[in-house]
Amino acid sequence: MAQETVFTPDVKFVRELQKAGADTLKKCYQCATCSVVCPLAPDDKPFPRKEMLMAQWGLKDELLKSSDIWLCHNCNDCSKYCPRGAKPGDVLSILRKAVIQENAFPKFMGKIVGDPNNIWQALLIPVVLFLVILGVTGHLHIPEGPVVFSKFVPVPVIDGVFVPLSLLAVGMFAISMSRFWKNMAEASGMQPKAEFMPSLVETLKEIMTHSKFRKCDENKDRSVSHVLVFYGFIGLGITTAWAVFNLYILHWELPYAIDEHALSIFGGSAVVAWAYKIIFKLFANASAIMLLAGGTLVIMNRLKERSVETTTSSFDWLFAAIVLLVGLTGFLAQVMRVTGFPPVLAYSTYFIHLVLVFYIIVYLPYSKLAHFVYRTAAITYTKMLKRDVEM
Template sequence: MSNTVKVQPDLKFVKELQAVGGDSLKKCYQCATCSVVCPLSPDDNPYPRKEMVWAQWGLKDRLVNDIDIWLCHNCGTCSDLCPRGAKPGDLLSALRNMAYRNLGPLPLIGKWMSSPAGLLPLAAIPALLYGIIWVVMAGKVGSFLPRFEWDAANHAWIPAADGKIVFGGLFPGDYTIDPVFMLVFAFMVWAFFAGVRNMLKAFDSQPKTFIVGRKSAPTMLQALIDTVQYEILQHTQFNDCNAADADELDVKRAQGHRWLMFAFIALLIVTGTVAAGHWGGWLLRALGITGLGDIVSAIGHTPMPFYHPIKLLALFGAGLGVYGLVALTRRRVNLDAAKQSSSWYDWYLITLVWVIFGTGIGAMIFRVVGAEVLAYPTYYVHLIAVFMMLAYLPWSKLGHLVYRTVALSYAKKIGRIPMGADR
């Protein structure tokens, strides 16, 4: 005797889903080609066919709690081979876009992030903040485009007509860069914490898969370590997405994604070294250990000469980032719109990362050649872009760095997908 299941379609949800990238879901006629050809879909209860059914029926409760939307890496194979052009891959992307908007707190930010109309208020916040700082500091140093020289006795940059362009002179790290970004980072962590908590709470309704032969389920920490080792550092699932006959752009997608990740890691090390050198030196001098404090400060003192190891790492990271961006952008531009589409979330992220790398490299070049009329405005835009990437990260497509990692770890914990070593 079967149980009666009450179905409550949510037509408003269907319209919202179509608006964020799932506009072709009504074309699906349940042939199951998508689930058959997916290189990642488990044999037991595969996706994305069931997601297409749930979406057509407006079963919001099932979809918003569905862990499988995070297991997809959007290779597009299902959409390429769909005989009806229903674009199942786009549906899963649209579901993730909805999750970015709704998982975390402050739904207003999620709403702004969901369309081009929200770009103005999102950019206006950091633009106004650093615009005020620029005006205040310009009044203090006597110029909007100042030059500086280093005052070793006071460990500070002072205005000098025949000096050099120093971004830290106009935007001092001590009270205009570091405190702001520390608060932004704390805000981002808080938003991710709330989002992950909501995600795990939703996953509690998932069936707990039992795998014959597995002695014991891994802990969440073990699953997380395994995910970092295999899915993040080695990009195993990205590589599994590429079929034997995958074209060059699909292969380079995985490579570009990996190189861009390593670029951010390299630049994170650079930023951390500069901050540790500056504040570590300050702390040591405050404790009376002046000699060692001066040495530590010198390690992170900026601007650095091009032969400095940290500067070389920064240049290497910038090069990796540009290579990765070129690969990802080429693939996105060359997508067949009839089979796979790009949403606002895709282009927002790619454009923002291009702006970060472009303005970072441009500001360095303009500083070296002494073009202050270009250097300072470019650096100002760079600050705005970095602020936007960090502050709004939990509501952007880049939020998958955290959400997908958590979902993959949870899926391994419950046996939905195997641990990396068991593949």
């Protein structure tokens, strides 16, 4: 006698997916065109055909525990070739958002950050926090004289906010990822055939080179924007660590004046001090320009996709806008500082920049930026199972 398998459809989950942007999933009639044209789908249980069927049936538990939805790089080749306009690429994108919210710790933060309708709440938290801290420390005013951002928001204030909250975010993210990993293991029902570290190293090589992203035929330009944003973020992360080194190791504060202290750091050589400062500034600005260019291309690609009847969820739009604004406000704040803009404009831009940086860093476990970690974990786990194929 054949073994019975009992599924419990979640109609509410289907409606939530449709409301979030996967309103076309019911158009799918299982022709498998999406799985055939996808250059990334593994031969063993290829996606996204099965995910479309599971979404139609409302199989929430099965979908949100699956690693396969993270193997998709959302190039939308499948949506371009779908004869019914079911847009499987967009459906998988919505499913990934649902996974982040499902695993979020605490859960309410996933709802606040993950729902673009709550953006005002997410931004209000850092605005109020910074205003209160500035008021308590006596810095809730526009400083007189040349624009020096540390006079407005002292470095100890920035460190006192970002360091503990970043560590808290890392802890919250660790809990979320442990849940996600446990769910993947439960859903696969398989024993890993490879070790974790070799699988992780191989995964990171793929991600750093974007080798599989470039396999997508219809949207090769998307890989360019993704690379720019990705390495722009990495560059700005290095810049931040470098600035911390300058401040706490060299005891050299922005805007890095070439004074007696600077000369003492570099053995009395003004040439070396200037060279060091210029290299730092060039690296920082190059990273910011990459982020700006990548963010602009992301939005341009989203607009182009609209013209060919693919849907970009508001979750994706929000992240693209935040990325662009982080780069733009940071760049403008620097320009305003060195070109003599009215201090009120320079300091206001810098304040907005800090609020947006707060959003990017502290809310990382709940925003689309979390995709990097979730996708890394999913691809690593798939490699441990020896399920992925070389493309």
